[in-house]
Amino acid sequence: MASKEPLSFIGLGAMGFGMATNLIKEGYAVTGFDVWAPTLERFTKEGGSTASTPAEAASGKNVCICMVATAQQAQEVLLDGEKPAVPALPKGAVVLLCSTVPCSYVQELEKAIHAAGRPDVHLIDCPVSGGAIRAGNGTLSIMAGASDAAIARGQELLQVMSDPAKLYIVAGGIGAGSNMKMCHQVLAANQIASASEAMGLAHQLDLDLSKTAEALIKSDGWSWMLENRMPRILDADHGPLASAVNIIIKDTSIITVEARRAEFPTPMTSTAEQMYFLGLGKGYGTDDDASLIRLYTEGKGKLGPVKAASTTDDEKLALVTSLLKGIHLCAAAETLSFAHHVGLDLEQVFELCINAAGGSAMLSKVGPNIMKALRGEARGGDALQLADFARDLGAAVDEAQRLKVPVFLGNSALNLIRVALRKAGADAAADSVVSVWSS
Amino acid sequence: MASKEPLSFIGLGAMGFGMATNLIKEGYAVTGFDVWAPTLERFTKEGGSTASTPAEAASGKNVCICMVATAQQAQEVLLDGEKPAVPALPKGAVVLLCSTVPCSYVQELEKAIHAAGRPDVHLIDCPVSGGAIRAGNGTLSIMAGASDAAIARGQELLQVMSDPAKLYIVAGGIGAGSNMKMCHQVLAANQIASASEAMGLAHQLDLDLSKTAEALIKSDGWSWMLENRMPRILDADHGPLASAVNIIIKDTSIITVEARRAEFPTPMTSTAEQMYFLGLGKGYGTDDDASLIRLYTEGKGKLGPVKAASTTDDEKLALVTSLLKGIHLCAAAETLSFAHHVGLDLEQVFELCINAAGGSAMLSKVGPNIMKALRGEARGGDALQLADFARDLGAAVDEAQRLKVPVFLGNSALNLIRVALRKAGADAAADSVVSVWSS
Secondary structure, three states: OOOOOOEEEEOOOHHHHHHHHHHHHOOOOEEEEOOOHHHHHHHHHOOOEEOOOHHHHHOOOOEEEEOOOOHHHHHHHHHHOOOOOHHHOOOOOEEEEOOOOOHHHHHHHHHHHHHOOOOOOEEEEOOEEOHHHHHHHOOEEEEEEOOHHHHHHHHHHHHHHEEEEEEEEOOOOOOHHHHHHHHHHHHHHHHHHHHHHHHHHHHHOOOOHHHHHHHHHHOOOOEHHHHHHHHHHHOOOOOOOOOEHHHHHHHHHHHHHHHHHOOOOOHHHHHHHHHHHHHHHOOOOOOEHHHHHHHHHOOOOOOOOOOOOOOOHHHHHHHHHHHHHHHHHHHHHHHHHHHHHOOOOHHHHHHHHHOOOOOEHHHHHHHHHHHHHHOOOOOOOOOOEHHHHHHHHHHHHHHHHHHOOOOHHHHHHHHHHHHHHHHHOOOOEHHHHHHHHOO | OOOOOOEEEEOOOHHHHHHHHHHHHOOOOEEEEOOOHHHHHHHHHOOOEEOOOHHHHHOOOOEEEEOOOOHHHHHHHHHHOOOOOHHHOOOOOEEEEOOOOOHHHHHHHHHHHHHOOOOOOEEEEOOEEOHHHHHHHOOEEEEEEOOHHHHHHHHHHHHHHEEEEEEEEOOOOOOHHHHHHHHHHHHHHHHHHHHHHHHHHHHHOOOOHHHHHHHHHHOOOOEHHHHHHHHHHHOOOOOOOOOEHHHHHHHHHHHHHHHHHOOOOOHHHHHHHHHHHHHHHOOOOOOEHHHHHHHHHOOOOOOOOOOOOOOOHHHHHHHHHHHHHHHHHHHHHHHHHHHHHOOOOHHHHHHHHHOOOOOEHHHHHHHHHHHHHHOOOOOOOOOOEHHHHHHHHHHHHHHHHHHOOOOHHHHHHHHHHHHHHHHHOOOOEHHHHHHHHOO
């Protein structure tokens, strides 16, 4: 039974459907719109109203939440398409754009809304993270940037959709939320890829994959993505579909396009992106991203005589763990450096990432010192040594080379660590890897 | 009709067969050995004698030339296998090891020959470059390192096998020849891969490949490998087989293993190596390396809606040229930095490479300033700008991203250039990219 203000919700995909039905449960009268008719039917069964155009959904509602897949779709449904939402909104309404889009896009969108004669409409740049289950439970991580007035207007809804501890009001206004999400996705993009790379190497080493998974999840090679993707990596069909390769490609594109725009290097994410494009070329675009382990396993048995140096399962597991640690160290450095470059508050980025899908043991352990290094502050004396990472990751890369199998991210990470060690000296702390990205 | 000293030749593969038959033509009595019987039969028809073991070939000959494929094979035929050559050699004989092997291996081999009770045997570390045709014509590039006494002993034969302008006596003794070859192969490995990457992008851009090839060969994107591989890239079957993927993988392994041993970063070569491993996983190991264009073309038509920004053939060709220029700039910097790190004479490396299979327009244009940068010398004021490379290569990478196709080397190069620009400043010269590899 709806008792709170009526609102419109555009984009009822896996995430949007969960978010919108959660709002119904919380007592809101939600009018949904989606281009895919069967979704609207399901939405009606959950107690929602439906509309046949964005304008019809938005008409008379003081709130419009938009959770479409891309910036292009947002532009269509809000302003440029057939019967768009914004012109139909009442005076002083608020638009919450929850889609993951480039910072530059959402800044342009605000200008376009004003230029379309609606300077009265409040826009909130509030991408989300956490997956469909947390969307349905109202416990998402949300990164919201906007004017104070807009935030005040949307605060209640942001709270309903998020875990109270995971609602981040990001300083910097429109675009800052998207920048925060983008930096989080640097970790996501690398750690989705590293999960497949590590388990692919484990397969090439003839390790038992279930036991390896269990051990890695408890190790310093842990990442949220590794643990989250593992059941689908281990599943013979890499199902059930939870997040498609096409989705993470959309996010890596935002990162690398924005990085080029900012003239900032993202060697780790670029490497992950090339690996995603490989998957796309094989027709894996609509498969779950956990299926990318196939990129690392397909050659097995075709490679002629190869001979691994490691013999025991413990030795092999140590190599796979080192591979993950080295990659995650560099992913953490790339993320925090990029966040620093775009002017985000590092502590807030860190807190968001360790509590969301970007978390990793390396980020938790080395992240605080990386932040100090970026701010030019002194670090403590008991830090992890960068040379140890180079040695251990080097052993994993050596072994992959003996097996003649690619470890794209592992090689990128090792070379970046070597570049940093050349500059910072052999006794440098692990956080010194950040010097690669520094000016 | 043999009129010069009898010699033994071990390893009659594509290169060895040409070298050995050239020596016959030059008047030497050559006794050949190879594990593959049909080759011996062919060799007899060319006027050679044959032996059934390395020892039989070497027995009584003051010279033993070894042109097997790997260090492991060299160790077998010279010392450790069934009836090896070295113990059978007369006192004071000379062994010319022409195989491409790690510096560390040939240094160990010399010690092992001495330890086996044959300190009287002269060893020359003399890898070659130039392909089977030049092997047969006696116009190879040869990089020879050894003691003065050994070089004096082998000089005549080295001259017979090489183009007089392309025989390099490398200072530093045993291992220096292999280090020189290794640095040359950094260029080879990157430029074999970039030829496929560039032509793959041209295919994705719907360019006419024959016309593109013609234009690229005349452009600043030129490399010796691009021109040499082009007929086989354009051939529908990528034939006839001239140099297999397995061969360049052997060389990249030497580079990256030695680099890790030297704690030196080789981000470009490591990227190329991963791409070669991908080819291996697909079963392309015994195919010509020109066939690796398949790694860049396989996804075409499977990628869903993609939209290129470039429209005219001129625009598209400029993107492909920029891709090659950016990659070759970074390959030149990686090569010369690594050569500097292992203590080679940079002028000699440069001269060798521009006259052999490592040549590229970028090496010729920027190499001299890179060498000055490595030696800390002042450079002239009319240098190419690094920011121009970043802009042009960035446009190519942007376009590949729109098409959702991988450009592995292009992305590596762009990120390295961005790393260098962050440190060297926006008005840095192109040679400043070398700062990535510097300590």
